Amino acid sequence: xxxxxxxxxxxxxxxxxxxxxxDQGEFAAxxxxxxxxxxxxxxxxxxxxxxxxxxxxxxxxxxxIAFSLVLGTLVTIVRVxxxxxxxxxxxxxxxxxxxxxxxxxxxxxxxLLPTIGINLPLLWYLVIGLTAYNFVVIGEIVRAGVSAxxxxxxxxxxxxxMTHTQVMTAIQLPQAFRIMLPALISQLVVIVKDTSLxxxxxxxxxxxxxxxxTIEQNLNNPLQTYLVIALVYIVLNGLLSxxxxxxxxxxxxRGQRAGRARRGAGRIQIVD
Amino acid sequence: xxxxxxxxxLFVSGYWRSVTICLYALVGSLVWGTVLAVFRVAPVAPxxxxxxxxVLVVRNTPLTVMLFTTAFVLPQLGFNAxxxxxxxLGLILYSSAFVCEAVRAGINAVPTGQSEAARAIGLDFGQSxxxxxxxxxxxxxxxxxxxxxxxxxxxxAVLGAFGVGGDLFSVSNRLTSAQGYAVAPVLIxxxxxxxxxxxxxxxxxxxxxxxxxxxx
Numbered sequence: 095x096x097x098x099x100x101x102x103x104x105x106x107x108x109x110x111x112x113x114x115x116x117d118q119g120e121f122a123a124x125x126x127x128x129x130x131x132x133x134x135x136x137x138x139x140x141x142x143x144x145x146x147x148x149x150x151x152x153x154x155x156x157x158x159i160a161f162s163l164v165l166g167t168l169v170t171i172v173r174v175x176x177x178x179x180x181x182x183x184x185x186x187x188x189x190x191x192x193x194x195x196x197x198x199x200x201x202x203x204x205x206l207l208p209t210i211g212i213n214l215p216l217l218w219y220l221v222i223g224l225t226a227y228n229f230v231v232i233g234e235i236v237r238a239g240v241s242a243x244x245x246x247x248x249x250x251x252x253x254x255x256m257t258h259t260q261v262m263t264a265i266q267l268p269q270a271f272r273i274m275l276p277a278l279i280s281q282l283v284v285i286v287k288d289t290s291l292x293x294x295x296x297x298x299x300x301x302x303x304x305x306x307x308t309i310e311q312n313l314n315n316p317l318q319t320y321l322v323i324a325l326v327y328i329v330l331n332g333l334l335s336x337x338x339x340x341x342x343x344x345x346x347x348r349g350q351r352a353g354r355a356r357r358g359a360g361r362i363q364i365v366d
Numbered sequence: 367x368x369x370x371x372x373x374x375x376l377f378v379s380g381y382w383r384s385v386t387i388c389l390y391a392l393v394g395s396l397v398w399g400t401v402l403a404v405f406r407v408a409p410v411a412p413x414x415x416x417x418x419x420x421v422l423v424v425r426n427t428p429l430t431v432m433l434f435t436t437a438f439v440l441p442q443l444g445f446n447a448x449x450x451x452x453x454x455l456g457l458i459l460y461s462s463a464f465v466c467e468a469v470r471a472g473i474n475a476v477p478t479g480q481s482e483a484a485r486a487i488g489l490d491f492g493q494s495x496x497x498x499x500x501x502x503x504x505x506x507x508x509x510x511x512x513x514x515x516x517x518x519x520x521x522x523a524v525l526g527a528f529g530v531g532g533d534l535f536s537v538s539n540r541l542t543s544a545q546g547y548a549v550a551p552v553l554i555x556x557x558x559x560x561x562x563x564x565x566x567x568x569x570x571x572x573x574x575x576x577x578x579x580x581x582x
Contacts (some may be wrong), residue, residue, distance in 0.1 A: 100412040118443050193564040194557050195520035198529050198535060205542055205549045287428035294430055295527045303430055316438045324423075324431050331426035 147305030158224040166232035196227040216298035239270030276342035317349040370555040387522040394458035399465025424463035472507035510569040520579035
């Protein structure tokens, strides 16, 4: 009964929206065909641009996650191995970076670096700004991963006469990376989304969203273009999230009982 | 440091503008996010699917794309509002997906026995949700909602960068671009403004989290 009412409600809502779009002439063929109709003169040009934008987005995101992983791991090693005193200034810096909006970090990277004589392609300002924030987050993920490695592993390694550094690099980190893989992929989704901040605070690079802006201004069809650009993001991030769930399941079945229990607990449905 | 001391008034007004944006967005997304969460657990299939679809789409879309949509597409469809409100609307639509997931997780954390008992004594879906499930769910939802609030305050900077104007980000942009102040002191001033919200909220959260953990 309620299902029918809800369904009718949604159909009416959709009809109102479609009606509005028709009234505003948004279904005119020339607005859609450069994006959807392969026979259109502009189709190839437009999609070549979108794919180039996607490549730039992926490049920026890939570089960011690579740098963040390296820096985040180093920071974790320093935090775990050093004493409290040596750790304090580092922790303060990390908290500062984590509390700042990433858009500010990108903006000020592009402002600050040229004043001290470092002039780089705009893509690099984006990558550095994103890394300044994300290496802190990924450092936390690494730390959680390291502490999830069973204690017995560390004790066994120590009993074999390994040093702290050896235990960390040979025993804890390799196992931690497998545990934290799903979290890393989820963070990659966040990074992909944040690369689009360049479109509003920098004057380049031509990543996906800026490409959309260029196309939309040339074809004068913001609704249609942003719809397609949003779909590209949704498909890309949807795939990444899906991979994250798959890897989480794999990691969970390899003897991490907590993961399995959690999956069972999350499925409570209220039924009427 | 005179970039900050000369313009202290500007920084303070920017700070309040950011807080204001955040408050509007918080109220809006709490309402819409809770409605979506109720959709997602409702015994009505179309509502569940709508909720799931909304979360899937919005969580995988960058906030910037959402803002471009509300600010450039809506006016073309004859939906005109001041730029400020179009920006706030974008932030609300975006944050609601995260509020929804937090609330839904809270609802799912309430033991099944509670909703079964509510049904056994004759409450319908709305009643059991109102007087049994949600009061318990909202307790557990406080810590994850806090993270949403922190993210929202940071995202208000995206609105500023987008041209909503007057907030902390816009102040920093104006001082360094138009008025030519040194970049580093302005950066420090702005960071202090953001940290003044995000750090205490984070600290408050870990306290709350501990209290909820004891209560359960």
